[in-house]
Amino acid sequence: MKLVSWNVNGLRACVNKGFYDYFKEVDADIFCVQETKLQEGQIELELGEEYEQYWNYAEKKGYSGTGIFTRIKPLSVWYGIEENDEPEGRIITLEFDNFYLVNVYTPNAKRDLTRLEYRLEWEDRFRSYLLELDGRKSVIVCGDMNVAHQEIDLKNPKSNLGNSGFTLEERGKMTELLGAGFVDSFRHFYPDREQVYSWWSYMPKVRERNVGWRIDYFLTSARITPYLKDADIDCHVMGSDHCPVKLCLEMSEAESA
Secondary structure, rough: OOEEEEEEEOOHHHHHHOHHHHHHOOOOOOEEOOOOOOOOOOOOOOOOOOOOOEEHHHHEEEEOEEEEEEEEOOEEEOOOOOOOOOOOOOOOEEOOOOOOEEEEEOOOOOOOOOOOOHHHHHHHHHHHHHHHHHHOOOEEEEEOOOOOHHHHEEOOHHHHHHOOOOHHHHHHHHHHHOOOOEEHHHHHOOOOOOOOEEEOOOOOOOOOOOOOOOOOEEEEEEEHHHEEEEEEEEOOOOOOOOOOOOEOHHHHOOOOO
């Protein structure tokens, strides 16, 4: 089974920058997107009849939003952590036979950190939600989690220490989540791999020089790790300021997890 996650930073714009080409090439069983910046009816995505589409739209136009396109029919679907609690369209959860898939677009603390307090409170609620799900069956979490966890996860850690996405507080919340029984799948396979990022600023030549951050993740319940086959980052894929991240697992084995 192949899963893909991509912050498309405006899906309509990404469609005009090669989204369909990548979607067909990667041939994922489940494809998650974040920051769709859509309202209902603003796009008719032609992915083929084999994919069911699930959308969570933000109330604010042109802002946030998530989507999941899946070949595997879910048992149930819900939006947000609690019913009607999430006007920014940041979370979709699909339940399958043997795991939950949670697609998330984590709130940004903002450059001046004015949203840091909200972000930290949100992190606590989100962690509690994941642990509740994990008590029932295994969980796979993917999306733009808006934090570079360790120094290895961004090009210039010293100059960015304390900046949004690399504050001690935000990094600490990721540490808490991993300590609660979740695994960073990319670091599971590549604990020491450097200079592999998933987001780059739009400033001139930043991506060309690979001055990036790894802030897009697939996290899994620890008990799924024996069934993971690979995790990767498609750094070469353009179309957004983020690139897609991937997870492969052996479905036949995972069914018993």
